[in-house]
Amino acid sequence: MESQRYRHEDLFDYGCRVLERLDVPAEDAREVAGCLIKAELRGVDSHGMVRLPPYTRRVQAGVVKARPDIRLLSSGTAAALIDGDNGLGPVVGARAIDAALELARTHGTGFVGVRNSNHFGAAAYYVEKAVTEGCIGLAISNAPPNMAPFGGKKRFLGTNPVAVGIPAGQEDPLIFDASTSVVARGKIIVAAQTGTPIPQGWAIDPEGHPTTDAEQALAGAVLPFGGPKGSAISFIIDIFCGVLTGAAFALHLNTLENLATAQHVGHVLAAVRTDLFVTGGEFGERMDAILQMLKASPPVPGEQRVLVPGEIERAHELRHREQGITLAGPIAGQLARLGEELGVSVPCPRPVSFPSASAPA
Amino acid sequence: MESQRYRHEDLFDYGCRVLERLDVPAEDAREVAGCLIKAELRGVDSHGMVRLPPYTRRVQAGVVKARPDIRLLSSGTAAALIDGDNGLGPVVGARAIDAALELARTHGTGFVGVRNSNHFGAAAYYVEKAVTEGCIGLAISNAPPNMAPFGGKKRFLGTNPVAVGIPAGQEDPLIFDASTSVVARGKIIVAAQTGTPIPQGWAIDPEGHPTTDAEQALAGAVLPFGGPKGSAISFIIDIFCGVLTGAAFALHLNTLENLATAQHVGHVLAAVRTDLFVTGGEFGERMDAILQMLKASPPVPGEQRVLVPGEIERAHELRHREQGITLAGPIAGQLARLGEELGVSVPCPRPVSFPSASAPA
Numbered sequence: 001m002e003s004q005r006y007r008h009e010d011l012f013d014y015g016c017r018v019l020e021r022l023d024v025p026a027e028d029a030r031e032v033a034g035c036l037i038k039a040e041l042r043g044v045d046s047h048g049m050v051r052l053p054p055y056t057r058r059v060q061a062g063v064v065k066a067r068p069d070i071r072l073l074s075s076g077t078a079a080a081l082i083d084g085d086n087g088l089g090p091v092v093g094a095r096a097i098d099a100a101l102e103l104a105r106t107h108g109t110g111f112v113g114v115r116n117s118n119h120f121g122a123a124a125y126y127v128e129k130a131v132t133e134g135c136i137g138l139a140i141s142n143a144p145p146n147m148a149p150f151g152g153k154k155r156f157l158g159t160n161p162v163a164v165g166i167p168a169g170q171e172d173p174l175i176f177d178a179s180t181s182v183v184a185r186g187k188i189i190v191a192a193q194t195g196t197p198i199p200q201g202w203a204i205d206p207e208g209h210p211t212t213d214a215e216q217a218l219a220g221a222v223l224p225f226g227g228p229k230g231s232a233i234s235f236i237i238d239i240f241c242g243v244l245t246g247a248a249f250a251l252h253l254n255t256l257e258n259l260a261t262a263q264h265v266g267h268v269l270a271a272v273r274t275d276l277f278v279t280g281g282e283f284g285e286r287m288d289a290i291l292q293m294l295k296a297s298p299p300v301p302g303e304q305r306v307l308v309p310g311e312i313e314r315a316h317e318l319r320h321r322e323q324g325i326t327l328a329g330p331i332a333g334q335l336a337r338l339g340e341e342l343g344v345s346v347p348c349p350r351p352v353s354f355p356s357a358s359a360p361a
Numbered sequence: 362m363e364s365q366r367y368r369h370e371d372l373f374d375y376g377c378r379v380l381e382r383l384d385v386p387a388e389d390a391r392e393v394a395g396c397l398i399k400a401e402l403r404g405v406d407s408h409g410m411v412r413l414p415p416y417t418r419r420v421q422a423g424v425v426k427a428r429p430d431i432r433l434l435s436s437g438t439a440a441a442l443i444d445g446d447n448g449l450g451p452v453v454g455a456r457a458i459d460a461a462l463e464l465a466r467t468h469g470t471g472f473v474g475v476r477n478s479n480h481f482g483a484a485a486y487y488v489e490k491a492v493t494e495g496c497i498g499l500a501i502s503n504a505p506p507n508m509a510p511f512g513g514k515k516r517f518l519g520t521n522p523v524a525v526g527i528p529a530g531q532e533d534p535l536i537f538d539a540s541t542s543v544v545a546r547g548k549i550i551v552a553a554q555t556g557t558p559i560p561q562g563w564a565i566d567p568e569g570h571p572t573t574d575a576e577q578a579l580a581g582a583v584l585p586f587g588g589p590k591g592s593a594i595s596f597i598i599d600i601f602c603g604v605l606t607g608a609a610f611a612l613h614l615n616t617l618e619n620l621a622t623a624q625h626v627g628h629v630l631a632a633v634r635t636d637l638f639v640t641g642g643e644f645g646e647r648m649d650a651i652l653q654m655l656k657a658s659p660p661v662p663g664e665q666r667v668l669v670p671g672e673i674e675r676a677h678e679l680r681h682r683e684q685g686i687t688l689a690g691p692i693a694g695q696l697a698r699l700g701e702e703l704g705v706s707v708p709c710p711r712p713v714s715f716p717s718a719s720a721p722a
Contacts, residue, residue: 076469108437226587309593
């Protein structure tokens with residue numbers, strides 16, 4: 001099957017219908033599909049529709065609950081603990097950022113720990129919700145071991161992501177979302193499929209030696225970004241999300257692929273009001289000033305401008321909203337089979353109606 | 362002057378007496394000297410006694426107040442804003458982590474923004490205070506521009522540090538403290554003095570080209586750790602510490618060397634109780650488990666063991682407490698001149714009384 005381009009609304013509807021067939025409540029289905037589509041829009045296809053089939057399999061296998069009883073448990077004044085009852089990650093994560101925002105509205109700050117959750121998709125999804133409410137948002141999650149710690153040769157850390165969203169005044173908000181690995185494992189999978197060597201520093205082989213062989217890298221482990229500093233940040237994310245919340249951590253986390261048991265993922269979602277220390281208006285002006293100052297900072301030779309974190313993803317989103325989302329052939333094929341299995345018709349590819357509409361870079 | 366080894370208590374007393382000569386209250390002098398000595402003990406000499414002369418010059422020049430009127434201003438329920446009134450950074454920072462800990466004791470979490478502060482030394486100092494109180498501590502600060510943003514050729518970001526301290530049960534606590542640059546600027550200064558090339562990736566020259574020439578690097582800018590991800594983290598630290606708190610940010614921050622005007626540095630100090638979501642006992646056991654798991658993770662060839670973040674600094678501290686702190690000749694000379702100027706006798710170098718006592722690696 002070839003790559004096809006789709007209206008994002010059509011893919012969203014398809015995702016909702018698939019999830020509803022699994023007995024996921026309509027509102028929750030919209031949250032999960034919305035999270036996957038947001039990643040597609042931002043050009044982060046590793047966290048897009050490709051995740052729908054494994055999410056589906058986990059619900060079908062009974063290791064993720066379609067109708068969890070998510071509970072808010074007691075904790076500090078401006079803090080809360082959420083037990084996700086093994087619900088779909090985006091459903092639990094959305095409930096948690098809502099709780100953090102509610103706390104921030106009342107107390108100025110909100111800090112929410114989450115246990116008994118699952119893979120929650122792109123962390124940017126949650127901090128964008130905070131930004132929409134005019135708040136600073138933070139989202140971190142642990143994840144099953146895929147990455148060697150600095151100085152180690154075996155998988156121990158997840159690629160534990162961190163996202164921060166910060167509203168501005170006239171400028172676009174800052175949305176930062178990054179894994180703590182040098183590079184997404186998906187890029188190494190693509191290199192292995194095409195027989196391309198990978199750059200030094202991305203991964204190690206099973207014996208712990210640096211490798212440029214993608215197959216050896218996949219058998220080994222990806223490396224943390226930024227050497228010992230990134231490794232420490234990833235480890236600390238696991239402590240906040242796993243150790244502090246009562247979720248699983250490190251080697252105890254189950255993979256998305258293991259259909260025998262729940263993942264027990266943990267997250268922390270936090271929110272801070274922008275008018276905590278200065279007025280909201282002043283905050284917006286000050287954010288505009290620092291963003292404009294960064295954009296005006298002289299670029300290195302060969303670059304046109306210094307980019308704000310998340311600016312590339314924002315440009316992707318604007319283009320994809322207008323021109324549609326391109327799904328690679330294998331993904332489109334998987335979605336077609338999933339639709340057939342569940343009796344959900346797959347969306348029609350979008351006709352190429354814009355002269356400039358080529359697949360996004 | 363040659364390197365000399367001193368008892369850390371003697372250097373601490375010397376620091377206190379110098380600061381008291383500047384009319385710094387005794388309690389505040391102990392905080393500043395304690396911060397500098399803690400860095401020396403941890404082997405982070407870039408933030409140790411070398412900072413005492415510039416701190417002194419700033420108080421003498423009237424751009425830092427010896428007796429600030431530090432005020433706690435209103436804000437959210439589990440949050441507070443501190444106006445440092447241009448006091449010495451460690452005095453203001455210590456007051457702020459104390460406020461965060463007080464909030465955490467009452468509310469479970471505490472989030473304190475700081476404006477009108479100055480260089481606050483090693484961020485580890487504040488998170489160790491939190492750990493001593495049985496809490497998780499976070500300390501971030503902005504700093505004057507020394508670092509190019511990712512894709513930029515001119516200094517824009519500070520080497521904005523981040524420190525996290527986490528208590529454990531039987532295991533040693535985790536104390537992580539890192540600048541957001543690839544490497545401390547001090548290492549490039551040493552390379553320039555010795556005519557040694559620096560590794561690719563540490564810095565760029567004034568035109569924005571990668572350089573291994575230490576002189577060119579000093580004329581240019583250091584680079585953020587971890588490429589675009591570390592650059593974004595450093596930028597976000599500036600937003601939290603500068604934009605949110607009402608402090609200066611980015612190019613508006615004044616350097617430590619400029620004796621004409623205040624720095625207007627901002628910090629954020631935060632604390633979280635370890636029994637927020639599980640019992641304190643469970644938290645300790647869970648921390649012990651993840652730390653032991655990390656230490657047992659197989660190392661890469663040539664390494665004996667995977668290290669816990671901060672483990673090297675802890676080993677330095679144990680050794681330095683026993684064997685003394687070594688000051689490089691130029692630093693010892695500066696302190697001797699400072700003591701002479703202010704009528705404070707410098708400590709006697711420590712006799713080499715331990716057979717194994719060589720300068721720490």
